[in-house]
Amino acid sequence: MNKMVNIFLVGKKYEVPENLTIMSAMEYAGYQLVRGCGCRNGFCGACATIYRIKGDRELKACLACQTKVEDNMYIATLPFFPLVKQVYDIETVKTTEAVMMQLYPEIYACVGCNACTKACTQGLNVMQYIAYAQRGDFEKCAEESFDCVMCGVCSSRCPAGISHPQVAMLARRINGKYLAPGCGHLEDRVKEIKDGSFNDLIEALMQKPIEEMKELYNTREIEK
Amino acid sequence: MYSENFQKSIAAVEAAREKNIALEPERMTAKQKEDLLAAYHPDYKTDEFDVLKIGPNKGDKVPVELAEMLQANSRITADSVDLSNPDYETDVLIIGGGGAGSSAAIEAHEAGADVMIVTKLRIGDANTMMAEGGIQAADKPNDSPAIHFVDAFGGGHFAAKRDLLKKLVCDAPEAIQWLSNLGVEFDKDEEGTMVTTHGGGTSRKRMHAAKDYSGAEIMRTLRDEVLNREIPVVDFTAAIELILDENGNAAGAVLMNMETKELLVAKAKTVIIATGGAGRMHYQGFPTSNHYGATADGLVLGYRVGAKLLYAETLQYHPTGAAYPEQIFGALVTEKVRSLGAKLVNGNGEVFMHPLETRDVAAASIIRECNDRGNGVETGNGLGVWLDTPMIEKIGGEGTIEKRIPAMMRMFEKYGIDIRKEPILVYPTLHYQNGGLDITPDGMTTNVENLFVAGEAVGGIHGKNRLMGNSLLDIIVFGRSAGKSAAAKSKNVKVGKLTLDHINAFAAEQEKAGIKTEKVSPCLLPDYTRRK
Numbered sequence: 183m184n185k186m187v188n189i190f191l192v193g194k195k196y197e198v199p200e201n202l203t204i205m206s207a208m209e210y211a212g213y214q215l216v217r218g219c220g221c222r223n224g225f226c227g228a229c230a231t232i233y234r235i236k237g238d239r240e241l242k243a244c245l246a247c248q249t250k251v252e253d254n255m256y257i258a259t260l261p262f263f264p265l266v267k268q269v270y271d272i273e274t275v276k277t278t279e280a281v282m283m284q285l286y287p288e289i290y291a292c293v294g295c296n297a298c299t300k301a302c303t304q305g306l307n308v309m310q311y312i313a314y315a316q317r318g319d320f321e322k323c324a325e326e327s328f329d330c331v332m333c334g335v336c337s338s339r340c341p342a343g344i345s346h347p348q349v350a351m352l353a354r355r356i357n358g359k360y361l362a363p364g365c366g367h368l369e370d371r372v373k374e375i376k377d378g379s380f381n382d383l384i385e386a387l388m389q390k391p392i393e394e395m396k397e398l399y400n401t402r403e404i405e406k
Numbered sequence: 407m408y409s410e411n412f413q414k415s416i417a418a419v420e421a422a423r424e425k426n427i428a429l430e431p432e433r434m435t436a437k438q439k440e441d442l443l444a445a446y447h448p449d450y451k452t453d454e455f456d457v458l459k460i461g462p463n464k465g466d467k468v469p470v471e472l473a474e475m476l477q478a479n480s481r482i483t484a485d486s487v488d489l490s491n492p493d494y495e496t497d498v499l500i501i502g503g504g505g506a507g508s509s510a511a512i513e514a515h516e517a518g519a520d521v522m523i524v525t526k527l528r529i530g531d532a533n534t535m536m537a538e539g540g541i542q543a544a545d546k547p548n549d550s551p552a553i554h555f556v557d558a559f560g561g562g563h564f565a566a567k568r569d570l571l572k573k574l575v576c577d578a579p580e581a582i583q584w585l586s587n588l589g590v591e592f593d594k595d596e597e598g599t600m601v602t603t604h605g606g607g608t609s610r611k612r613m614h615a616a617k618d619y620s621g622a623e624i625m626r627t628l629r630d631e632v633l634n635r636e637i638p639v640v641d642f643t644a645a646i647e648l649i650l651d652e653n654g655n656a657a658g659a660v661l662m663n664m665e666t667k668e669l670l671v672a673k674a675k676t677v678i679i680a681t682g683g684a685g686r687m688h689y690q691g692f693p694t695s696n697h698y699g700a701t702a703d704g705l706v707l708g709y710r711v712g713a714k715l716l717y718a719e720t721l722q723y724h725p726t727g728a729a730y731p732e733q734i735f736g737a738l739v740t741e742k743v744r745s746l747g748a749k750l751v752n753g754n755g756e757v758f759m760h761p762l763e764t765r766d767v768a769a770a771s772i773i774r775e776c777n778d779r780g781n782g783v784e785t786g787n788g789l790g791v792w793l794d795t796p797m798i799e800k801i802g803g804e805g806t807i808e809k810r811i812p813a814m815m816r817m818f819e820k821y822g823i824d825i826r827k828e829p830i831l832v833y834p835t836l837h838y839q840n841g842g843l844d845i846t847p848d849g850m851t852t853n854v855e856n857l858f859v860a861g862e863a864v865g866g867i868h869g870k871n872r873l874m875g876n877s878l879l880d881i882i883v884f885g886r887s888a889g890k891s892a893a894a895k896s897k898n899v900k901v902g903k904l905t906l907d908h909i910n911a912f913a914a915e916q917e918k919a920g921i922k923t924e925k926v927s928p929c930l931l932p933d934y935t936r937r938k
Contacts, residue, residue, distance in 0.1 A: 203733050209934040216642065216664050216931070220531040221697040223737045224817060225622050228531060248820055250733060269634050272589060304816070324591060329619065329812055332626065351630050355589030358627075362591065363598030371545040371579040383552035384576065387559075388568050399560030400436050404609045405548065 187253040204231055204246035204257060218261035224248045227333030230260040230303060243301045243335040263334035265345040270352070277360045279318025286349050289316055291342040298336035298346055304329050308336045308346050315349050321361055323353035407822045415783050418755030419792050419829050426749055427797050431760040439767050446770035446777075448834075449720050449870075454690050459919040460912075462714045462853070469689040472702060472718060476709050477916065478925035480909045481646045482669070487660055489649065489904040492673035494640070496522045497896040498889070499658060499674035501645040501704065504532025505621070505878070506861025507680035508628035509885030510892070511637050519893035521637055524672065526644035526664055526930060527699050530629045533683055533862060534881060536697060537621025538740035538813060539605065540613040541882070542875035543578035546602060549610040551575040558876055561607040561764045562840075562869025565717065569847050570867045574876065574883055581882040582614060590627045591616055593810075603745040605874030607764035613875045618740050618811040621878055643670070644703070644930050647909065648677065648711045648857070651902035656711070656857035658904060664930070673904060675896035676856045678849070678888050679704040683839040683862040684721075686932040692836040693736025695724055703928035704863035708843045711908050713851040716865035717841030722872055725750075725768035727835025729790030731821045736835040739814060741765070741874040743793060746810060747801040751792040751829070752781035758791075766871040769834040776833065783831060790831035799826050840872055841865035849888030856899060860888035 184199035189207060196211040205219060220228030229246035236254035246259060268285040275281055282289060289312050298308035307326060314323035327350035336346045374380065387395070408416060434442065444450050456473035458466050468476065498514045500507045503525030514521040523529060544554040554575040559566055582600075586592060592614050593601040602611045616623035632639065642664045649658040649671070658673040681704030685696025694700070705715060726739040744750075744761040750768070752758050752775050759771045772791055776782030782789035795814075798806050807815055807826050818825050842865035843851055849858045861881045868876060916923075 201732060206733075206934070210936045212935050214931070214933060214935050215698075216527075219698050220527060221536045223536055223695070223697075223734070225619070225813070226531055226535045226697070228528065248817075267630075267633055269636060272631065272634065328591070328617065328623075329816070331622070351626060354591055354623075355627060355630065358589035358591040359587060363594060363596065365545075365586065365592075365594060365598045365600060367547060367599060368543075368545045368579060368583055368586070372583050375551065375576055375579060380551050380576070383550065384555065384572055387552060387555050388572060392564050395556070395559060395564055396436070399556055399564075402553075402556060402560075402609050405604070405611055 187251055189251050190256045192258060198251060200251060202251055204249050204251055205229055207251045208246070218246065218259045222247045225331060227331035228261065230263070230333035230335045231257060232260060232335070233257045243303055245303045245333065260335065260338060263338050265334050265337055265348055267345070267348045272355060272359060275356065277356050279316065281352070281356070282315055282318065282349070285352065286345070288342055288344050289349055292344065293342060295341060297339040301335045301339045303333050303335055304331060306330060311350055312344065312346060315353050320353040320357045323350060324357040327354065408828065412783065415753045416829065419751050419794055422755035423794065423797065426751060426757050426794065427800060429757055431757050433760045434763060434767065442770045442774065443766060446773045447766055448690050448692070448723055451690065455719060459921060460915040461709050462712055463718070466719070468718045469721070471687045471689055472684070472705070474925055475702060475706050475927040475929055477921050478923055478927035480710065480912070481926045482660060482909070484906040484909040487669055487671060487906065489671055489906065492658065493670040494522060494672040496520045496672065497675050498678065498892045499524070499672050500678045500680055501659060502680035502682060502861070503529035503639060503641070504680060504682050504861060505534030505625055505628060505881035506885035507678070508632050509882050510678050510680060510860055510889030511632050512628065512635065513886045513889030514893040515635050515637055517890055517893035519896055522640065523632070523637060524640045524643050524645055524661055526642065528641050529632065529639045530625050531697055531699060532625065533696055533700060534621045534878065535625045536695065536738060537878050538618040538738060539742035539745070540615035540620045540875045541582070541878035542605065542608070542612050542873065543582045543614060543879065544575065544610065544612050545579040545582060545600065546610065546612060549612055551578070553610055554578065554612065557608050558868065558873055561873045562871050565869035567866040573847050573887070574867055574880055577883045578879055581879060581886070584886070585624060585627070585882065588627050588631055590624055593617065603742065604762055605741055605745060606762045606768060607873050613745060615742065618742055618813045624878060645707060646928060647906065648707050649904050649906060650711055650908055651904055653902045655855040657901045673901065675899040675901055676858060676892040678858040678860060678892050679708055679843065679863050680860045680885065681863050685836045687929070689721055689836055692723060692834070693727060694836040695727055695736060695738035696836070699931060701929035701932065702839065703930065704859065705842060706928040708851065708857065708859065710912050711854055711857070713854045713857060714844040715841060716844040717870055718865060720840040720870040721836060722765055722838035722840055723769040723834040724837035725765055725772050725834050726793055726832040728830070729788065729833040730785040730831040732787045733821060734817060735787055737817065738835065738837070739793060739830065739832055740811065742811060743795060743798070743814060746798045746806065748793050748795050748797050751794050753783040753791070754781055764871055764873065772834055785831055788833060790833040792829040793832045794829045795825040796827055796829065838862065838872055838877060840868055840870055848891040849884055850891065856895060858888045858892045860885045
């Protein structure tokens with residue numbers, strides 16, 4: 183039998199087993215979740231949560247599906263946060279820092295408080311990737327922000343009103359499309375397929391009796 | 407850190423590590439695989455399946471939980487909804503906001519159609535977001551779509567519809583190019599060559615990845631593009647019943663606001679079901695790696711209007727779900743961990759199989775190792791075997807894990823386990839719905855006009871088992887294609903009078919077959935609240 187702990191869901195006290203995550207503790211308490219629950223595995227950012235342990239000065243942030251409950255934990259979920267997402271055309275977007283000045287000028291109002299980094303549920307250096315975005319260094323911004331799940335907790339703590347995850351999203355798309363090296367073998371293969379270079383090979387497979395397909399499969403050479 | 411109970415077994419794994427790294431385990435023969443699956447794979451446990459008594463697949467076996475939903479009552483009655491005054495009218499209605507639905511939306515929009523997405527959670531709350539390992543495409547010089555075809559056809563037990571599989575493998579390189587052009591950041595070297603690895607059952611290294619956030623990187627990019635195009639996304643709104651017109655063609659859906667329960671009507675010239683998988687149905691009591699909304703809704707919606715299912719009796723149990731700690735029980739441990747060199751090791755420190763057999767074979771092999779052979783490790787929450795992750799650092803060099811599988815490192819780190827230094831415990835978890843609605847290569851169902859399907863809700867692309875990296879591929883290839891086809895088709899559609907008569911017809915079939923049930927479907931969300 184697991185030890186029980188007291189938690190406070192949006193201020194109300196519940197007694198739950200100590201081995202549960204915050205998400206399963208809410209379900210244990212009787213909540214049928216609709217909001218604030220997505221992949222349940224730490225990838226989607228739906229279950230951003232802010233909590234304080236009683237007596238502790240510090241507010242902490244986490245993903246409810248990835249964090250165990252603690253005794254005297256005061257929990258407020260943040261199932262939605264009004265991030266600003268600017269609309270742009272990826273085909274014509276500028277690839278220099280001018281794009282940031284145009285779409286997300288508030289990043290230049292960063293006061294360097296580092297609250298975003300302290301709040302990040304993924305442990306990313308958020309303030310640093312915003313600094314890279316300010317300078318138009320999108321490759322570094324992309325790398326530093328790559329593990330972002332866009333939960334929005336950073337933005338909830340930002341005095342400058344920055345929507346960090348959206349800034350990083352823009353930087354990653356610019357990097358992926360324009361700055362990362364192109365891929366020659368991919369372009370070649372797409373062209374070969376368009377030219378019909380594999381048509382005969384494929385058509386032969388379309389007609390082949392199952393027994394022959396089995397033989398082909400079971401004796402195929404496997405790259406080391 | 408593992409508690410005392412695990413230390414003896416961990417010591418055995420550590421002691422054998424050098425030897426196990428050097429070992430090249432034999433792959434099983436076709437006969438060995440067949441016997442193993444028949445004895446241990448969950449798809450072969452006949453008492454876990456029911457025969458459908460009504461509908462287009464009458465007489466076919468499906469999991470008992472699915473049979474219950476397919477033969478349940480509608481959530482509404484035919485006369486309870488006013489169809490004369492639709493809340494939404496569009497050319498293409500897309501049900502589901504995952505990778506397939508978003509790809510379809512982008513292409514339908516590109517083709518000039520009016521398009522909207524409805525999704526019961528948020529756009530991006532989907533299995534796509536959780537796909538870790540990668541996406542296949544035969545784009546290297548030593549590879550070809552034909553080799554990819556043979557790998558997938560054999561891996562799926564020679565049951566795939568060949569015209570669908572042909573499309574999957576031939577459109578794969580272009581799918582990667584399309585994603586790259588949208589800004590998806592694939593792992594490449596400095597010259598731009600894709601960093602590719604093996605997956606279980608592949609004969610060439612054609613697994614493209616974005617670290618171990620491959621699906622997340624693809625999904626967030628598609629979502630950003632949908633939003634840039636200002637395609638309407640009606641979130642927290644589930645489709646609960648399809649609407650046909652008087653000619654029997656798909657013509658919209660009845661929608662339900664998930665929070666207020668308000669009912670709404672969407673009228674459309676074509677409909678795309680892109681509702682995803684079924685892991686949250688917990689077939690045979692298995693945990694799942696799937697997202698919260700994976701409840702087979704699309705299969706139910708389609709089945710009730712008469713669309714046929716194909717291979718709905720086959721599910722994929724991913725061999726390596728997390729077996730410990732219990733907080734992440736059933737969560738996906740990506741196959742890429744094995745692609746990078748980690749082997750499966752039993753409680754005595756012995757490698758008991760080749761780590762890159764196909765998923766069904768690997769899952770059955772782990773179940774055999776734990777159950778009949780008694781070589782599993784007791785986790786406190788069942789049994790598991792070791793996946794010896796520290797091998798990766800020894801093979802690829804220090805730092806490989808942090809660079810290539812950061813999500814895995816983070817997931818276990820939160821519970822005090824450093825996967826660079828300690829192995830992890832795994833057991834099969836319900837992962838993928840191999841079967842689904844039967845389609846033609848343009849994505850339309852074989853027997854309901856103007857009803858398209860894309861993504862995990864489709865059956866037949868992979869056959870009876872799917873290779874790693876072919877589902878991220880299929881949602882892009884068939885999502886894009888369904889979007890284009892549905893947009894083109896919508897140009898020539900004149901929608902007749904809307905009707906929900908099929909609900910009554912289905913109820914009459916139920917009664918005739920003697921089915922009495924209190925259940926309603928689609929399921930929409932699992933109920934995990936504590937039973938008092």
